[in-house]
Amino acid sequence: MNTLVNRFLKYVSIDTQSDETVETNPSTRKQFDLAYLLVDELKSIGLSNVNLSEHCYVTAEIPSTVDHETPIIGFIAHMDTAPDMTGKNVKPRIVTGYDGQDIVLDEETKTIIKTSDFPEIKNYIGQDLIVTDGKTILGADNKAGIAEIVTAAEYLINHPEIKHGQIKIAFTPDEEVGRGTINFDLEKFSADFAYTIDGGEIGELEYETFNAAQAKIIIQGRNVHPGSAKHKMINAQRIGFELNGLLPANEKPEYTEGYEGFYHLLSSSGDVECFDMSYIIRDHSLDKFNTRKNLLNEISGFLNIKYGLGTVKVTIKDQYFNMKEKILPVYHIVETVKAVMEEMGIEPIIKPVRGGTDGSALSLKGLPTPNIFTGGHNFHGKYEYIPIQSMEKAVEVIIGITKKYAE
DSSP states (O other): OHHHHHHHHHHHTSOOBOOTTOOSSSSSTTHHHHHHHHHHHHHHTTOEEEEEOTTSOEEEEEOOOOSSOOOOEEEEEEOOBOTTSOOTTOOOEEETTOOSSOEEEETTTTEEEOTTTOGGGGGGTTSOEEEOOSSSOOOHHHHHHHHHHHHHHHHHHHOTTSOOOOEEEEEESOGGGTOTTTTOOHHHHOOSEEEEEEEOSTTEEEOOOOEEEEEEEEEEOBOOOGGGOTTTOBOHHHHHHHHHHHSOTTOSGGGOOTTOOEEEEEEEEEOSSEEEEEEEEEESSHHHHHHHHHHHHHHHHHHHHHHOTTSEEEEEEEEEOOOHHHHGGGTHHHHHHHHHHHHTTOOOEEOOOSSOOHHHHHHHHTOOOOEEEOOOBSTTSTTOEEEHHHHHHHHHHHHHHHHHHHO
16 A cells, blocks of 8 residues: 555645644644645545635545445544644654564664563564654654545545445544634534544544543742742742642553543743643543542642632633543444454454544534544654554555445
8 A cells, every 4th residue: 555655654744733822723824734735635536525614624525336325424534743742844764574673763862662662562563664763753643544534535436336325524623732623514514423533553443532621720929039038938839839749649641541530730830929830631530520620629729728819820621521422322333343343353442542532522512423543653752653554454444434334
């Protein structure tokens, strides 16, 4: 599938990093660079009703090849890459026939994918891996998903003898900053259900996500010359450290897995006079999620009693919610993918997403949207890699789903 690989390498060469500090949609204009390319490509391979909205949503359709009623299925991926690390000047490299040893990404900085740090890479001995040069992300999250959807679409267009119902395709901006569906036109998309192709290792199939919120904390201190500060100085930084210390010590991302939620300190900055902190709060259980938010407010209240009213101000904003409750009534959309994978010899890995996808918001808006693997590993960092063979299997799964629902 050289076309698949070339397509992916072309997409990752385009910088589409989103920006969480900007409220526009899209948050960065450069996401249109990939959108324009995709519009031209989808038209060239024969898709119908190819459109690009003013908010950078690319949509297209593949007409049905059957004369009986079948569900309208959507396939969705996002165009932006994460703010965590630059996606500019991505220079991927293909490791052919991986030998199971450490992979040196950058000699100068000694950036190495060590098998001791990432032992799962040995599952791909003998396969072909696409890696970074150790200076940027790769962008498989989610340009691998885009490449897989476009490749599957091209195959279906070129093989009209394959029976399938109507297929809808969408590529969205700003998923990585939690605003990927703000201006998604569900009525126009008009699918019965959809799948985001946005997961990790081969076999991943996910229909549960975190409940998610972001907390912004502003701590107002009082700066006085340290020589005469007794009973006068209020050190905003130290109050911030105290607040962080009052959160459960083991409920941080580095200590949690599976269904365990967490508080994650994203950033902090300031001085004695004023100190700002930003957290994300995550939990699969809605009750535990609400308890976490309440705890942060209770800690804030305690500190305001201790240091004076108005010292600590907490603003909590919900970002997305667990999509499980919207998937269970139409659970056949999970069972179908599971059956397709098993028929292909892929072991389904059904587990909760320790994050969110566009499918979270879309499901809650009325479009049930589980998540399927792309094949990638170590997203959002320079150690990101993706096996080509896993990408090929993702294409086959997409095609298999469309065929299964036409039977």
